[in-house]
Amino acid sequence: MTAPRAPAIAFRIARAPFAACSLFLLAGLILLTGGPPAFAQTAAKAWTPPPPDADLKAALDKAATGSPEALAALADGGRADAQAYAGLLFVVGRGKIPADPPRGCAYAAKAADQRPDAMHLRARCLQYGLTGSAPDLKGAEAAYGRAIQMGYAKSKCGLGQMLMADTATVGRGVALCKEAARAGDGDAQLVVGSAYLTGAVVARDPAEARKWYEMAAKQNPLMAARKLGQLYASGEGGKQDTKKALELWGQAEQAGDQAVCILVADQLFSDITGGRKPGPGAYAFKGGIPMADIEVVELWYQAALERDPRPEVKTRAEYALKVLQSFKTANVSVTKKKTK
Incomplete structure (x- = not known):
């Protein structure tokens, strides 16, 4: 047959x-949905970075091609906006520019009181010991809290993820990520969906996972479409639809x-x-x-x-x-x- x-x-x-895009276009990539070194979050809805002036934009464009000297010079000169971008660049690394987390974390610390994205990055640095010292969870929690107060929405689930790693605070952590997810944070939606899919911190519920992945995939196909497609392909948590799975995987590939x-x-x-x-x-x-x-x-x-x-x-x-x-x-x- x-x-x-x-x-x-x-x-x-x-x-x-x-294609290498300008680092300016990566303005919101602070930070981190899982654990180091996978830094990949988008800008907070409650706060967006102001557009760079000509000097900063030129420095960011040079950094995107592998030459961070101009950006570092602006950061060393005391500009908080340049320090925030330099912090991200050196913590993550990019192309020909190797990661140098302690240097990046130092820049983030300098800009943290003026920029909530830098405060969020500082929290990550403290949480994972990227400063060159041992992890400082209390310091990280305080930095997340301050970033939330400053309007950086991503910090809410960032703090939630850290709390979910401790059995004593897992409930509070899940609640924070759900709160952020309901407010429209695509990365928080992905975190909640993954929590229900794996069953590591909440009771496993593929149908609930599918619901959150559906929301997340509309905003972040790179992170969510693959997992949602797998649920459609297997039929777990809802109807099986291989055509839909292929469509979602196509979106993920293009992303x-x-x-x-x-x-x-x-x-x-x-x-x-x-x-x-x-x-x-x-x-x-x-x-x-x-x-x-x-x-x-x-x-x-x-x-x-x-x-x-x-x-x-x-x-x-x-x-x-x-x-x-x-x-x-x-x-x-x-x-x-x-x-x-």
């Missing part, structure tokens, strides 16, 4: 590195999620093999699948091979590409028989 035909979905395969390529590839592979994923054994493939559909699946496995650093993903992609090549050979054989 011939396997179901694969949908010829023309997802974009982004092979080139993402820069390198780990989503293997999910798309495996799903499309399953569509042409009667539900099988790559692995030992026989496949329900007897030819008749349009060559273009097989090539779409190959492109996604090739993207996973090139872009996903996980060894197990590379092994599976290599295996799948060999299987797909055998499918193409079988297709050619079937076509020749039909034309005789």
Whole structure:
């Protein structure tokens, strides 16, 4: 029996590195949804950084190309706005600029009383010991609290995540993140969704996780669309809808999620093999699948091979590409028989 035909979905395969954008465009990337070093939050809704003047913008543009000297000079000259950006740059690192957390944290400390984004970064520095000293949770809590008072909305769930790590304060932490999530913080929505999906700090509830991921994916497809797509693909917590899963994974890939390529590839592979994923054994493939559909699946496995650093993903992609090549050979054989 011939396997179901694969949908010829023309997802974009982004092979080139993402274009370097001005650091000014990263103004809100302070900070951190999980633990170090994955710094990746957007600007608070209650506070947004003022636009930089010409000198700062020029320094930020140079930093985005790998030359932080002008930005550091402005920061060393006492400008709080430059100190905030320099703090982020050196804590995270960017391209040719290596991370130097103690230096970045020092800049954040200088600007913290004037800029809530810098105060938030200072809280992260204290929480994770990025200053070069041991973690200071009490100091971090105080800094988060001050950033919240200054209008930095991200600090509410930032503090919540820190509190969730302690069994004595987990309830308070969850409540803070839910409060931020209900107010529209996309990263907080992601945190709450993940909490319900994993069941680590609250009772596991995939349906509740799906609800929060749905909200988060509208604001942050890079972080939420992959997980929401997995729930749609499995049917966990609601209806199963592989078409919707593929759409969500496509959004995540376009946003820069390198780990989503293997999910798309495996799903499309399953569509042409009667539900099988790559692995030992026989496949329900007897030819008749349009060559273009097989090539779409190959492109996604090739993207996973090139872009996903996980060894197990590379092994599976290599295996799948060999299987797909055998499918193409079988297709050619079937076509020749039909034309005789």
